[in-house]
Amino acid sequence: MKSIPKQAADRKLQTGLVAAAEQLRNAVDALSFADPVTHIYNPLDYAWDLHQRYIAQAAASAHVLFLGMNPGPWGMAQTGVPFGEIAAVRDWMKIRGDVEKVENEHPKRPVEGLACQRSEVSGRRLWGLAQDRFQTPAAFFRKHFVLNYCPLVFMESSGRNRTPDKLPVAERDALQKCCDQHLRDVLALLPWTHLVGVGAFAETCLKRVTNDSDGTAEIVRILHPSPASPAANRDWAGTATTQLEQAGVW
Template identity: 50%
Template sequence: MMTTIAAELQAAARRLADEVRSLAFSEPITHVYHPLDYAWAPHAAYIAAYGRGRKDVVFLGMNPGPFGMTQTGVPFGEVKAVRDFLKIEAPVSRPAREHPERPVQGFACTRAEVSGSRLWGAVAQRWGAAERFFDRHYVANYCPLTFIEASGKNFTPDKLPAEQRAPLEAACDRHLLRLVELLEPTWVIGIGAWAEKRAQKVVGARARIGKILHPSPASPIANNGWAEAAAADLAALGVCPLAGLLQETGPKTQVEKVRRAAGRRASAG
């Protein structure tokens, strides 16, 4: 049975979808996808299953990846991870206007979302079952939209011009504030610098804010041991949900290298 908190989270997501639906964006963006509309069923199922009570830590991503939440409606929602680890599979329709090189295939998508594979793979390794992780943790995205250029290239919302970014951030800020009001986390951890920046601005007075390395394949450090790097970031903050991975994965020398790299990132801000 869905809890009141989960129902309120669903209502907040619906409001966010309504608020961003009419926003306009200019070139190089040619297509904007709204997963909270066409993939609402799996997104609602994710909230109902895992947004059931207060959390100690909320992990905050930036926006849907092209082969993750864009396909499944679930944050960092690589298809296999959502279906096999999170145990969610639900109908997904299509965007109103679809880029020919970036079709939405839902759970039939065969492309892997590397970021999602890394994140949920680390969670599965550390906790074993999704329910154990979500007892104290939650994963959300700050922005619900997918932006695509004419070439099919992904465009991230942090690169939007200020006049287009401002109304989007206003809607996303309201949603993030409501999420934190409902889940009452001690920590909000940005997955990457922009998510951390938005969390600090919006909910810095309500929760402690930190960041971990983004699991993107564009990051050389992430490609050389993302789970260890994320664990080192969390340990440096005093948040240790992935701490076991420092011992469980990779040779000790590699872990120390990642720790030092994480320390340099923290020093650099």
């Protein structure tokens, strides 16, 4: 069988990822959420340009998928990139672009795009590990891709973040239906060998979505890099590296 040239294979994957993201964006935009959620950001809307530029880094040779929960206010909410710490996106991945105005913006959570002066610790840790180990984005993306399960940021009136797992059951179920379908669509694009849940929530999503499939990918869990986790504040990079090595990912 004649193999597909690398550039053509990469473009096919990237086209599939864009189409899946568009479908997810439209699906979650049709949902509604009640108090205590007062503000919702969807970076697949206002940071769509940056998200597409991120997808353009994806390679068809990738076989390890990292899955996070949902955007942080100073990461993907600013850049449209999963775990999208500003410096990693702007200076390491060399992604440039503008974000559009956010409707119903929370005064404590302004969206400033790549000009944002805040740094997301989780993203700094995850992409920092990728940079330290692989040096260049091309080397990392040759074997890996990073995705968020849910694209939405939920905030209460105080500005406090509310994670998807804390939503009321009906809202959570409707959101889960959209996000599960997106994850299935992404999993169908490549013959993944390892699916890495960044934290327990993501691992649960991977197990649920792959439960009825015939996929052979191994599901792995690593410690979430959030500073809210005491364990993550004690050499997260070393812990995650050991977990990935023991699982045979690295």
